[in-house]
Amino acid sequence: MPTFKDYTMAQLQLPLSFEDFIPENHLVRVVNTVVECLDLKPLYDRYKEGGCPAYHPKMMLKVMIYSFSQKTYSSRQIAKSLRENINFMWIAGGNKPDFRTINRFRLDMKDVIEDVFYEVVKLLIEKKYIKLQNYFLDGTKIEANANKYTFVWNKAVGNYDRKLDEKIKNHLREIDRIVAEENEIYLEDDLEETGVNSRITTGQVEGVVKSIDKKLAKNPMDKKLKKKAKEFKKDILPRKQKYEEAFAIFEGRNSYSKTDHDATFMRMKEDAMLNGQLKPGYNVQIGTENRYIVGFTIHPNPTDTKTMIPHLKHLEKRLGRLPENIVADAGYGSEENYEYLEEKNLGSYVKYNKFHWEKKKKNRENPYLTDNLPYIAETDRFVCRNGKQLLHIGNRKYVTEAGYETRRDYYRCEDCTGCPYATECKNTDKNRTIMVSHRLNELKRKANANLCSKRGHKLRSQRVVEVEQVFGRIKGCWSFRRFHLRGADKVKIEWGLLAIAHNIAKMALEG
Structure with missing residues (x-):
């Protein structure tokens, strides 16, 4: 007869604590240790007294950070791991919030995610992992959670709006002929005040509708006037309102997606069809030192040139000061950016487009x-x-x-x-x-002298290793190539959690 090792499922076994099964230097322990060191007052302040007790925000934050480090981004998958994965069960202390609670907590972090992230950065500075000496700036485009074919283009809306304005003017001239009262309804005086090329506003169209209604009240049997009134109310006014809403959403951008108004259509490196198709996405800017993420911002701009100054201003506001040297590629080399770096007395190691x-x-x-x-x-x-x-x-x-x-x-x-x-x-x-x-030539000569110096050559070589390794881990190793939430605020939450998870995971590797 063959012999087997003992197999009794109902047998009580030791140890009874989850902690005994987790290695001493495991990442989940580092996440626990780091979060315990953070000042989480902004997170606690979001909770009110009374009512049903909520899950502890510290526990929820630990779970979110650890789940992002394990490529688990779905609230349902996180809830599943809390029931089945021993690491999740230990860091959650046996709590099992459902996916709705997890998703609600994540969305509620939109006002505090940066506070938590910069608490981690301050801890890194305190522990001497980073010194705010050399700041390597670069960006990447991440696809938005939006339909690829729901695009709205600024130029197209402008053309439609101008054609509608011409249609309105033609209708108003015809109405003037109908009522034989020149300029009583037609908005010529208003247009002259704002300029010949100015757009007719929704308020002006509403004023036209009121004027037509007054005319119809005096002569309700006028069929031609009734037809014009119906067209203004059913077609022209709704279209004018639609175009004005679109212009408000653009905010200086060339496009937006109907399913995520904050996303802009831009070219992505991931082009499976090799046809240069534009996709809705966000331009994520990060700055690193020693391959830790020191700062991040989310932008709707497809190009990097206009992102440097807002990014550095945001970093200075959060940390109280700027790093000593700024290192970036040719996408940031503009006169405006060079002037800003010189004004702030920062070491400029930023290439310009013709450097090589x-x-x-x-x-x-x-x-x-x-x-x-x-x-x-x-x-x-x-x-x-x-x-x-x-x-x-x-x-x-x-x-x-x-x-x-x-x-x-x-x-x-x-x-x-x-x-x-x-x-x-x-x-x-x-x-x-x-x-x-x-x-610009003077600023480029200064930049060229810095870049061609011994230190500049070292920093230029190091930049590729610094930033691209971070993007490689997040987009390659962690398979994060598309946001799961919609809207700039929610996208910031996702990237903030990724940045925190990356920094803590690197701390775990360095011991």
């Missing part, structure tokens, strides 16, 4: 490029290869969306007639004209 391009020998030695033309500062003019002077002919000021004012100067060659280098120098029969930003 101008290092190539063929571009560095090309005598026709604007950057290579000799400039005489005393007389404010350039000299071309043929010895001709490019004289200053004027300048133009530009104002960015953030209100930053910049200037571009224009220079034109005095005479290109008979120049032996004309075919290589320009593509037109007119005298060559160039545009120059002296301030």
Whole structure:
């Protein structure tokens, strides 16, 4: 007869504590230790006295952080783990909140998630894991939890709105002919006050409807006027309201999704069909040091250029100061960003878009490029290869969306007639004209000196390792490539939990 080890399911066995089954340096223990060290007053303040006792917020926070570190993002899956997974059962102290309670707690964190995250950052600073010395800034696009085909484009809505305005004006002219009272209903005076190209507002259309109703009260049998009144109420007014609501949602963006108004359509690196399809998403900006996430912000902008200043301002507001050096790629290299870094007296190691391009020998030695033309500062003019002077002919000021004012100067060659280098120098029969930003060139020279220094070369090499490793863990190892919640506030909760989980998981690895 074969022999087997004892198998008795009803037998009481030791140990009886869940803790005895968990290794000493397990991640769940580190999550427990870190959360116990945090000041969670903002989280506690959300609870009121009286009523049915709630699950302890500290326990709920531990469960949320640990679940995100285990690639468990669904509230139903978290609830399932609390019943079946010994690590979850231990950190929850045997509590088993259902998925509705878990989801409600997560959504209620929208006003405190950043407080909790920066408490963890302050703990990292206190424990000497980070020093706020070198701040590596980069962004990634994460797809929103929205339908890919529910797009609304600013340009299209603007075209529809202009066509509707023309339709309104034509109807009003026809109504004026019907009632034979010029300008009594037509809003010509209002349009002249706001400008010829201004849009007709919903309030103005409502005023037209009231005026038509008054006319119908005096002459209720006028069929033509009745038809116009019906069209204004059933078609024109609802469409005008719809367009104004869309313009309010855009807030300077080019697009939004009908199923997530805060999401903007942008190109993603994950392009399974290889057709460059735009998808609704968010631009997530993070800053790292020693591969810990020190700060994060969520933006609707597809490009990184306009995100640096808001991101650093938010970081300074939260931490009370900024890191010593800012390291970023060419997506952030703009005059406005360089000026901000110089104003804050920060070490600038931010590339500009032609940093690597101008290092190539063929571009560095090309005598026709604007950057290579000799400039005489005393007389404010350039000299071309043929010895001709490019004289200053004027300048133009530009104002960015953030209100930053910049200037571009224009220079034109005095005479290109008979120049032996004309075919290589320009593509037109007119005298060559160039545009120059002296301030931007000065800032780029400073940035280039920093980037080409020994320290700059080290930081440039380190940037790729720093930020991309964090994105690799979250998007690759933890398979987080699409948000599960909708709306900017809820998206911030998800990314905040991911950032906290990442930092604590790295602490666990470093011991």
